[in-house]
Amino acid sequence: MAPTLADPFHDSSALREFVINQGNGVKGLSELGLTALPKQYIQPLEERTCMSNIVPQESIPIIDMSNWEDPHVAKSICDAASKWGFFQIVNHDVPIEVLENVKDATYKFFGLPAEVKNKYSKEQSSSNNVRFGTSFTPQAEKALEWKDYLSLFYVSEEEASALWPSVCREQVLDYMNKSKVVIKQLLQVLMKGLNVDEINDTKESLLMGSMRTNLNYYPKCPNPELTVGVGRHSDVSTLTILLQDEIGGLFVRENDGDNWIHVPPIKGSLVINVGDALQIMSNGRYRSVEHRVVANGSNNRISVPIFVNPRPADVIGPLPELIASGEKPIYKQVIYSDYVKHFFRKAHDGKKTVGFAEL
Numbered sequence: 523m524a525p526t527l528a529d530p531f532h533d534s535s536a537l538r539e540f541v542i543n544q545g546n547g548v549k550g551l552s553e554l555g556l557t558a559l560p561k562q563y564i565q566p567l568e569e570r571t572c573m574s575n576i577v578p579q580e581s582i583p584i585i586d587m588s589n590w591e592d593p594h595v596a597k598s599i600c601d602a603a604s605k606w607g608f609f610q611i612v613n614h615d616v617p618i619e620v621l622e623n624v625k626d627a628t629y630k631f632f633g634l635p636a637e638v639k640n641k642y643s644k645e646q647s648s649s650n651n652v653r654f655g656t657s658f659t660p661q662a663e664k665a666l667e668w669k670d671y672l673s674l675f676y677v678s679e680e681e682a683s684a685l686w687p688s689v690c691r692e693q694v695l696d697y698m699n700k701s702k703v704v705i706k707q708l709l710q711v712l713m714k715g716l717n718v719d720e721i722n723d724t725k726e727s728l729l730m731g732s733m734r735t736n737l738n739y740y741p742k743c744p745n746p747e748l749t750v751g752v753g754r755h756s757d758v759s760t761l762t763i764l765l766q767d768e769i770g771g772l773f774v775r776e777n778d779g780d781n782w783i784h785v786p787p788i789k790g791s792l793v794i795n796v797g798d799a800l801q802i803m804s805n806g807r808y809r810s811v812e813h814r815v816v817a818n819g820s821n822n823r824i825s826v827p828i829f830v831n832p833r834p835a836d837v838i839g840p841l842p843e844l845i846a847s848g849e850k851p852i853y854k855q856v857i858y859s860d861y862v863k864h865f866f867r868k869a870h871d872g873k874k875t876v877g878f879a880e881l
């Protein structure tokens with residue numbers, strides 16, 4: 523049968539060839555002007571965002587970082603990390619031009635021809651530290667996600683100069699470097715909230731020894747209600763610093779229940795969330811909370827998370843200071859790269875990754 527514009531990708535191998543092998547991504551699908559979502563992206567009902575589960579009157583905290591050392595501000599940061607696992611920060615000293623430049627650079631990267639972006643795919647990239655991809659783990663997913671991404675793991679300025687795409691390299695490095703000040707402030711406050719007063723070099727390396735920046739591109743989707751931009755997951759980081767554009771679509775789970783709260787875009791703000799590594803190191807005091815992104819029928823959307831992590835070879839577990847104070851550990855010691863590999867080997871599955879470290 524001849525392909526139709528409604529479903530030219532009835533055959534999954536044709537879809538894989540176009541989206542993954544040729545590097546067109548979902549951006550390429552979106553730009554074909556399809557009238558219906560290819561069936562490979564149709565998510566089961568329980569994974570779609572249902573309006574009746576959204577609580578419009580709720581909101582995650584918004585914290586002004588200009589007086590971050592003030593005990594009231596510090597308390598609101600620790601409370602937000604314990605209760606919500608998510609908050610937004612304003613007046614954080616990352617210059618607005620740096621944020622605007624990295625958003626422009628994201629559009630520039632995804633605007634490159636498919637064959638140029640595809641040079642950074644898993645198959646063609648000269649390093650595992652630079653990866654252009656689509657969905658989350660397409661080989662492990664029953665239903666694909668409507669998102670393309672570029673993932674940049676930072677090793678050194680030299681490696682970035684040699685390997686990262688030139689259209690976004692400087693802007694991502696600048697965003698990462700300028701964010702370090704607020705990352706350190708947040709970690710200092712969060713550690714103090716656990717009665718860990720000194721962040722020595724070893725502890726700093728454990729909390730923020732590696733960084734990965736992803737550029738996420740969610741193209742306009744023909745049937746947004748049938749799919750997801752990103753499925754329910756918690757991040758495996760210590761902290762994530764997320765820059766989103768003005769479109770919206772990020773939802774956070776409220777108190778482990780069935781209700782979801784929208785994270786409204788605020789110009790110049792950054793969204794902060796606790797990742798699994800901090801949940802484990804804080805012995806469950808700070809919570810990495812499930813979140814998801816809806817697809818959008820009218821607009822393209824971008825976001826730029828910085829995942830602040832331990833180093834791959836670090837062993838993570840409840841911090842010794844917490845155990846010394848008499849707390850019973852609820853997590854075991856795990857090698858961080860084993861934890862991350864476990865996350866990347868399966869489709870998004872909410873909070874299940876943390877089970878890998880549970881005692």
Ligand SMILES: COc1cc(/C=C/C(=O)SCCNC(=O)CCNC(=O)[C@H](O)C(C)(C)COP(=O)(O)OP(=O)(O)OC[C@H]2O[C@@H](n3cnc4c(N)ncnc43)[C@H](O)[C@@H]2OP(=O)(O)O)ccc1O
Pocket residue numbers: 644650653655657658661671673675732734752755757758759797829831832833834858859860862863866867
């Ligand atoms: C993409 O959509 C996402 C991503 C996310 C991400 C959320 C985070 O919190 S990312 C922070 C992760 N932490 C780190 O990167 C720091 C620690 N790094 C490591 O431990 C290692 O660098 C490594 C990530 C484990 C890779 O080590 P390596 O020795 O190179 O291992 P491999 O065998 O090559 O890879 C293992 C496995 O993972 C897949 N993978 C690797 N990198 C990525 C990547 N950047 N994005 C997606 N998948 C990746 C790789 O393909 C391997 O899988 P196979 O099936 O091929 O075996 C949140 C939400 C999203 O939607």
Ligand SMILES: O=C(O)CCC(=O)C(=O)O
Pocket residue numbers: 736738752757764766771772813814815824825827
């Ligand atoms: O795009 C967003 O708002 C969130 C993306 C996300 O959760 C992630 O990349 O881990």
Ligand SMILES: [Fe+2]
Pocket residue numbers: 755756757813
């Ligand atoms: Fe996430």
